[in-house]
Amino acid sequence: MFEKNKSIIGEKIYLASPHMSDEEYEMEYIKEAFDTNWIAPLGKNVNEFEKELAAKVGSGHAVALASGTAAIHMALKAAGVGEGDIVFCQSLTFSATANPIIYQNAIPVFIDSNYETWNMNPEALEQAFEKYPDAKAVIVVHLYGLSADMDKIAELCNKHNVVLIEDAAESLGTTYKGKHTGTFGEYGVYSFNGNKIITTSGGGMLVSDKEERIAKVRFWATQARDKTRHYQHSELGFNYRMSNIVAGIGRGQLKVLDKRVEKKKYIFEYYKRELGNIEGIKFMPINEWNALNYWLSCINLSGQVRPLDIIEALEKENIESRPIWKPMHLQPFFEKYDYIGGDVSEKLFENGVCLPSDTKMTDGDLERICNVIKGLWK
Ligand SMILES: *Cc1c(COP(=O)(O)O)cnc(C)c1O
Numbered sequence: 506m507f508e509k510n511k512s513i514i515g516e517k518i519y520l521a522s523p524h525m526s527d528e529e530y531e532m533e534y535i536k537e538a539f540d541t542n543w544i545a546p547l548g549k550n551v552n553e554f555e556k557e558l559a560a561k562v563g564s565g566h567a568v569a570l571a572s573g574t575a576a577i578h579m580a581l582k583a584a585g586v587g588e589g590d591i592v593f594c595q596s597l598t599f600s601a602t603a604n605p606i607i608y609q610n611a612i613p614v615f616i617d618s619n620y621e622t623w624n625m626n627p628e629a630l631e632q633a634f635e636k637y638p639d640a641k642a643v644i645v646v647h648l649y650g651l652s653a654d655m656d657k658i659a660e661l662c663n664k665h666n667v668v669l670i671e672d673a674a675e676s677l678g679t680t681y682k683g684k685h686t687g688t689f690g691e692y693g694v695y696s697f698n699g700n701k702i703i704t705t706s707g708g709g710m711l712v713s714d715k716e717e718r719i720a721k722v723r724f725w726a727t728q729a730r731d732k733t734r735h736y737q738h739s740e741l742g743f744n745y746r747m748s749n750i751v752a753g754i755g756r757g758q759l760k761v762l763d764k765r766v767e768k769k770k771y772i773f774e775y776y777k778r779e780l781g782n783i784e785g786i787k788f789m790p791i792n793e794w795n796a797l798n799y800w801l802s803c804i805n806l807s808g809q810v811r812p813l814d815i816i817e818a819l820e821k822e823n824i825e826s827r828p829i830w831k832p833m834h835l836q837p838f839f840e841k842y843d844y845i846g847g848d849v850s851e852k853l854f855e856n857g858v859c860l861p862s863d864t865k866m867t868d869g870d871l872e873r874i875c876n877v878i879k880g881l882w883k
Contacts, residue, residue, distance in 0.1 A: 518824040518870050519863045521700040521801065524765065531757030538749045548749035554756050555710070561759060562677075562685040564693060564712035566719040569747035569755070570726055573674040573696025573709035578605035579722040579745065580692035580711055581642065584668040586611050590641040593633050595625045595653075595672075596832040597850035598646045602672045603833050611641070615834040617846020621790055623803075623853060624653035627661060629846035634665050636845065642668040647676035647686045648830070649859070650702075650769070650800035651789060655681045655689045662690070670694065674709075677702055678766045678798035687712055697751075702765050702800050703758035705751045768864040769799035772871065776802050776860055779875040783882055784808060801859045803829060810881045812858045818877050819861070829857030 525531055538544050551569050559567040570576045586592055588610040594603050596615035606613045616633055619626040625645045634640065643662050645653045662669040669690030673679070676686040677695045687693025693712045697705035713719050724730075729742030747755075773788075780786050785808025791797065806812060812828055819826045831854050834844035861874055 516823070518861050518866060518874065519700075520825045520827060520859060521702075521862050522865070523699055523704045523706070524864045525754075526757055526761045528760075529757075530760050531754045534753030534756045535750055538753050544750045545748045547746060548752075550749045550752035550756055551747055554747075554752040554759070557756060557759055558695070558710050559712055561762070562688055562693070562695075562712060564685075564688045565714035566716050567710050567712045568719050568723045568726065569752055570709045570711060570722075570745045571747060572601075572707060572745075573672075573694055573698060574601040574605060575726070575743070575745040576694040576696075576709040576711040577602065577644070577670070577672060578608050579726060579743075580670045580694060581605050581609050581611070582725065583692065583711075583713075583718045583722050584642045584670065586641050586668075591637045591639065593630060593637075593640055593643045593667075593845075594833065595644065595646045596834045596844060596846070597623065597853060598648065598672065598830055598833065599674075600833065600836065600838075601674070602644055602646055603839060606644075613833070613839065613842050614640070615832070615839070615842060615844045617844070617848075618850045618853060619654075620849060620853075622654050622792065623648055623651050623789060625658060626846055626849065627654055627657035630658060630661055633845040634661065634667075636843075638665070640665070640667055642670055643690075644670045644672055645690070646672040646674075647679060649789060649803050650676050650679050650798040652676060652679050652681040652686045652792075652795045652797075655686075659689050668692070674698075674701065675800045676798055678762050680796045682794045683796075691715065692718075697755055697758070702769065702798050703755070703762050705747070705755040705758065708747050708751050708755060765864050766798045769802075769862060770797070772862055772864075772866065773797075773799045773802045775868075775871045776804075776875065779871075780804070780878060783879070785810060785882075799862070801862045803857055803859050805853065806856045806858065812856065814881055815858050815878055818881055819874065822873065822877050824861055824874055824877065826861055827859050829854050829859065
């Protein structure tokens with residue numbers, strides 16, 4: 506086999522890229538599917554991956570889907586969100602959190618973040634409930650592996666009898682007060698896209714304790730075929746299931762999730778040690794109730810050195826970094842929708858940088874990165 510984990514000075518360093526297990530667990534599962542010609546459709550790897558992931562996060566049931574985006578779409582549909590319904594959605598996020606609201610012809614109302622968590626501000630959410638008492642669902646996000654303030658957010662959703670959906674696409678492995686993110690709401694969503702903490706090349710998972718709702722999603726996502734011999738459809742269907750090969754990669758990757766979290770934490774701590782005393786650099790907030798997966802190490806700048814200075818200086822050295830997500834309420838496509846809150850998400854976007862967080866990086870790579878950044882303060 507090729508040396509998939511080696512890193513060479515001068516070679517490109519990625520923000521976060523696929524990292525298969527040294528043990529090649531993924532290959533065993535793929536080979537089993539291959540040898541039995543069972544590469545598709547569905548099959549044992551899909552069933553087992555669903556069970557193994559649900560057990561890992563402590564959720565009752567799971568359905569493996571083609572992407573995290575598909576999982577958010579199915580969560581909204583399962584929650585009964587339809588035409589004209591209001592959905593409160595965290596503004597500071599990737600567009601895939603919000604797009605499915607539009608797929609369902611519903612109306613997003615974007616909610617600001619707070620500095621304490623970088624995620625949804627419970628006070629802004631409370632204001633949103635005052636303005637839109639008939640809202641149907643809330644989508645909270647756990648960005649970069651940081652968890653949102655789940656006690657407060659879940660309490661507000663309970664009080665207003667609204668379905669809570671957690672976009673945990675970036676936070677698989679993160680716990681809040683000892684419980685996995687993605688298991689506080691009625692629905693939790695994970696992604697196995699190429700740069701996530703574990704990847705299947707592409708894929709997603711929807712989890713819930715509601716067995717009947719998960720079964721319904723499995724039905725919709727498999728083209729909504731009625732239980733008849735001929736092809737009969739009483740409901741709108743989707744082709745959203747995960748293939749048996751992809752699920753095999755997922756089963757192997759799940760075995761090294763804890764190892765990946767450990768390395769991500771090491772990376773964060775390395776940066777913090779090397780850059781933490783520089784005036785004008787603040788690291789993302791680590792709360793005592795939060796055990797992070799440290800998906801990306803992010804910083805917030807307040808001095809002369811701007812995010813673009815860091816991104817461009819690293820780029821010159823063939824090192825990938827990127828800005829914090831641009832809030833949805835500032836996106837040309839979404840700016841016509843209402844927004845509740847202040848300027849926190851906007852400021853986090855303006856001042857934030859995601860540092861390279863690839864788990865294949867060596868100490869030499871980390872030293873190279875830190876030297877480039879320190880150079881900007883000289
Ligand atoms: C990656 C991501 C998604 C989408 O997941 P895909 O599997 O790429 O569809 C959704 N939300 C957030 C916050 C993400 O980072």
